[in-house]
Amino acid sequence: MSKSRPAGAAKGxxxxxxxxxxxxxxxxxxxxxxxxxxxxPAIRWRMxxxxxxxxxxxxxxxxxxxxxxxxxxxxxFEIQWFGPGEIVPPLAIADAVSAGTIEIGxxxxxxxxxxxxxxxxxxxxxFGMNVRGHAxxxxxxxxxxxxxxxxxxxxxHALFAGNTGAQAAGWFRxxxxxxxxxxxxxxxxxxxxxxxxxxxxxxxxxIAPGDIYGAxxxxxxxxxxxxxxxxDEKLGFVRVAPFYxxxxxxxxxxxxxxxxxxxxxxxxPKSYQAALRAAAAQxxxxxxxxxxxxxxxxxxxxxxxxxxxxxxxNDVIDExxxxxxxxxxxxxxxxxxFRKVHESYNAxxxxxxxxxxxxxxxxxxxMTRLLRRS
Amino acid sequence: MSKSRPAGAAKGxxxxxxxxxxxxxxxxxxxxxxxxxxxxPAIRWRMxxxxxxxxxxxxxxxxxxxxxxxxxxxxxFEIQWFGPGEIVPPLAIADAVSAGTIEIGxxxxxxxxxxxxxxxxxxxxxFGMNVRGHAxxxxxxxxxxxxxxxxxxxxxHALFAGNTGAQAAGWFRxxxxxxxxxxxxxxxxxxxxxxxxxxxxxxxxxIAPGDIYGAxxxxxxxxxxxxxxxxDEKLGFVRVAPFYxxxxxxxxxxxxxxxxxxxxxxxxPKSYQAALRAAAAQxxxxxxxxxxxxxxxxxxxxxxxxxxxxxxxNDVIDExxxxxxxxxxxxxxxxxxFRKVHESYNAxxxxxxxxxxxxxxxxxxxMTRLLRRS
Numbered sequence: 001m002s003k004s005r006p007a008g009a010a011k012g013x014x015x016x017x018x019x020x021x022x023x024x025x026x027x028x029x030x031x032x033x034x035x036x037x038x039x040x041p042a043i044r045w046r047m048x049x050x051x052x053x054x055x056x057x058x059x060x061x062x063x064x065x066x067x068x069x070x071x072x073x074x075x076x077f078e079i080q081w082f083g084p085g086e087i088v089p090p091l092a093i094a095d096a097v098s099a100g101t102i103e104i105g106x107x108x109x110x111x112x113x114x115x116x117x118x119x120x121x122x123x124x125x126x127f128g129m130n131v132r133g134h135a136x137x138x139x140x141x142x143x144x145x146x147x148x149x150x151x152x153x154x155x156x157h158a159l160f161a162g163n164t165g166a167q168a169a170g171w172f173r174x175x176x177x178x179x180x181x182x183x184x185x186x187x188x189x190x191x192x193x194x195x196x197x198x199x200x201x202x203x204x205x206x207i208a209p210g211d212i213y214g215a216x217x218x219x220x221x222x223x224x225x226x227x228x229x230x231x232d233e234k235l236g237f238v239r240v241a242p243f244y245x246x247x248x249x250x251x252x253x254x255x256x257x258x259x260x261x262x263x264x265x266x267x268x269p270k271s272y273q274a275a276l277r278a279a280a281a282q283x284x285x286x287x288x289x290x291x292x293x294x295x296x297x298x299x300x301x302x303x304x305x306x307x308x309x310x311x312x313x314n315d316v317i318d319e320x321x322x323x324x325x326x327x328x329x330x331x332x333x334x335x336x337x338f339r340k341v342h343e344s345y346n347a348x349x350x351x352x353x354x355x356x357x358x359x360x361x362x363x364x365x366x367m368t369r370l371l372r373r374s
Numbered sequence: 375m376s377k378s379r380p381a382g383a384a385k386g387x388x389x390x391x392x393x394x395x396x397x398x399x400x401x402x403x404x405x406x407x408x409x410x411x412x413x414x415p416a417i418r419w420r421m422x423x424x425x426x427x428x429x430x431x432x433x434x435x436x437x438x439x440x441x442x443x444x445x446x447x448x449x450x451f452e453i454q455w456f457g458p459g460e461i462v463p464p465l466a467i468a469d470a471v472s473a474g475t476i477e478i479g480x481x482x483x484x485x486x487x488x489x490x491x492x493x494x495x496x497x498x499x500x501f502g503m504n505v506r507g508h509a510x511x512x513x514x515x516x517x518x519x520x521x522x523x524x525x526x527x528x529x530x531h532a533l534f535a536g537n538t539g540a541q542a543a544g545w546f547r548x549x550x551x552x553x554x555x556x557x558x559x560x561x562x563x564x565x566x567x568x569x570x571x572x573x574x575x576x577x578x579x580x581i582a583p584g585d586i587y588g589a590x591x592x593x594x595x596x597x598x599x600x601x602x603x604x605x606d607e608k609l610g611f612v613r614v615a616p617f618y619x620x621x622x623x624x625x626x627x628x629x630x631x632x633x634x635x636x637x638x639x640x641x642x643p644k645s646y647q648a649a650l651r652a653a654a655a656q657x658x659x660x661x662x663x664x665x666x667x668x669x670x671x672x673x674x675x676x677x678x679x680x681x682x683x684x685x686x687x688n689d690v691i692d693e694x695x696x697x698x699x700x701x702x703x704x705x706x707x708x709x710x711x712f713r714k715v716h717e718s719y720n721a722x723x724x725x726x727x728x729x730x731x732x733x734x735x736x737x738x739x740x741m742t743r744l745l746r747r748s
Binding site for chain 1: 413414442445446447448501504505506507509510511512513514515539540542602603620621622623626643644645647648649651652653655656658659660662663664666667668669670671673674683685688691692695722724725726727728729730731732733734735736737738739740741742743744745
């Protein structure tokens with residue numbers, strides 16, 4: 001049995017080759033060449049990214065992706081990286097991919113909620129699933145299938161390509177001891193998290209990364225969200241807003257995607273589509289592990305620089321959570337696509353935390369207790 | 375600036391092509407053909423697995439791996455799966471790969487601690503890092519490099535290819551309310567976890583999966599470890615040992631690897647090595663998301679069948695943790711390779727939980743609190 005299989009398969013391969021070469025004359029080597037060349041054409045794509053070289057895990061994952069595709073295809077499929085704004089504005093990747101101006105781009109889907117809030121669900125939501133839950137929903141819980149339907153309407157094929165892991169709630173100039181301190185806070189926070197923040201009584205501001213430090217120093221904002229320690233550290237917020245708040249209710253993780261123009265994707269040989277899918281998984285593995293390996297070290301350094309780790313009080317969390325539910329209800333009422341995908345997301349979230357509190361959360365709490373004592 | 379780069383890059387590509395073809399005569403198509411054929415030879419490997427079809431996430435990940443390699447290489451690299459025992463005994467994969475009897479095999483490294491305890495560190499340890507921490511250590515924390523050195527001595531190249539996620543502490547016939555109930559318990563538990571269990575006062579037994587149910591029914595053992603809900607459910611333990619204990623101090627996750635014979639790996643074209651690496655990442659993404667997506671549903675069903683979810687009391691956890699440290703110290707004293715890799719592992723573990731308690735654990739605890747109220 002175990003010996004007959006390879007033989008049978010080899011016979012099948014011969015049969016397939018005969019079909020392919022039927023009607024063609026000449027020596028086998030000469031015939032085989034064009035068949036291989038056809039399935040492995042030389043392709044060159046341009047890939048702008050929302051994320052610059054300074055974001056080492058995000059940028060590193062783009063390089064892992066590009067290198068994997070190049071190596072797998074023996075250099076026949078070459079993807080060239082461009083930094084934010086070099087050929088496409090950093091938050092215009094979806095538009096440029098959709099229009100076919102570029103073939104592929106690395107971005108976070110939630111930057112495009114202005115076009116449609118459904119984009120956010122590919123990334124994660126405030127008070128949403130953690131990274132593992134979100135990935136489970138995407139890859140094996142029906143999420144990717146639902147999002148594929150949506151992305152088709154945007155002329156995009158999206159490849160899931162990593163996650164940042166849990167981010168911070170942000171940096172603040174003053175302590176937040178209760179809702180009384182929270183109301184009216186001016187904070188740099190964008191997207192759906194900004195909408196939730198405003199609905200809970202804060203004042204959300206949109207400020208370019210380069211201007212945040214000055215705004216905090218002058219006190220024209222009281223706080224800012226950015227990402228997590230390895231990225232936050234570089235902007236030096238600790239010197240002007242030393243209260244570093246957790247948990248990151250705003251982002252339990254941000255999934256990152258490679259957006260591919262739909263026609264360009266459909267026009268690829270199957271082997272190249274498979275190479276892009278596998279390379280995206282490898283890029284994702286790199287991104288998450290890079291954040292997870294470096295964030296502890298960066299957090300220790302930040303604390304050494306004088307940051308005070310603080311946790312948002314329960315009444316603030318509760319108010320933000322309540323606000324989040326009103327934002328989702330509002331979006332669902334207005335947008336059928338968001339409603340459909342969010343229903344699936346929400347069912348997965350309830351499943352995930354039912355399981356998580358018994359398994360992983362309980363394990364991690366146990367480990368934390370044991371390590372605190374040692 | 376943004377316009378000059380693509381033009382410059384294109385010029386560079388033309389220049390590189392001239393270099394490649396310089397000195398070669400004949401039409402470009404005729405020159406390219408043998409180069410491509412040489413780099414993409416037809417290869418057929420046999421891949422036995424420790425894990426059978428009934429373990430749907432583990433087996434599914436092997437299929438994802440095989441399919442990705444086939445699709446990426448247009449069918450030129452074909453890997454054939456064999457179930458446990460079909461051509462190699464399930465726990466003899468390392469030996470068979472090392473000897474070159476088979477080219478590749480899917481297995482969990484910790485089954486080979488009898489050869490060397492260093493094998494265990496590729497999988498995870500009792501009271502070890504959770505899945506994210508372990509992956510961070512492997513991929514971006516120096517773990518894979520250290521393990522590569524070790525695997526070279528075993529004539530193996532190991533590709534990290536997924537994790538099961540946190541498992542249960544096991545199924546018990548009676549409640550465990552304190553160390554008094556725990557001492558002398560006869561439990562089916564293998565490997566290093568079994569050594570820790572024994573060191574803490576239990577009696578570890580080795581029983582084949584098919585015999586566990588009967589042994590529990592007869593009362594010849596008091597409890598058993600298996601894996602997590604989707605796999606545990608199939609063996610029906612709930613009917614004979616309804617107390618389902620957590621957290622899984624024994625396995626915060628089990629990383630799975632594709633073991634490749636070292637010479638076979640070195641003999642592969644670079645493009646095929648890259649394909650295997652990317653395919654392993656994709657298999658890993660599938661495995662973890664499959665466990666995470668299905669475990670909640672299986673756990674609900676198990677509870678519906680009468681399982682009682684229980685958590686090990688702190689005094690039992692503390693005793694097991696203390697025992698684990700004596701087991702590590704003992705192994706480190708006897709085995710330099712284990713000591714070296716374990717030191718790196720342990721440093722990463724402390725980093726990970728310093729970070730985790732502030733970020734992810736805090737987030738998940740917050741979500742659990744909010745969901746319990748709603």
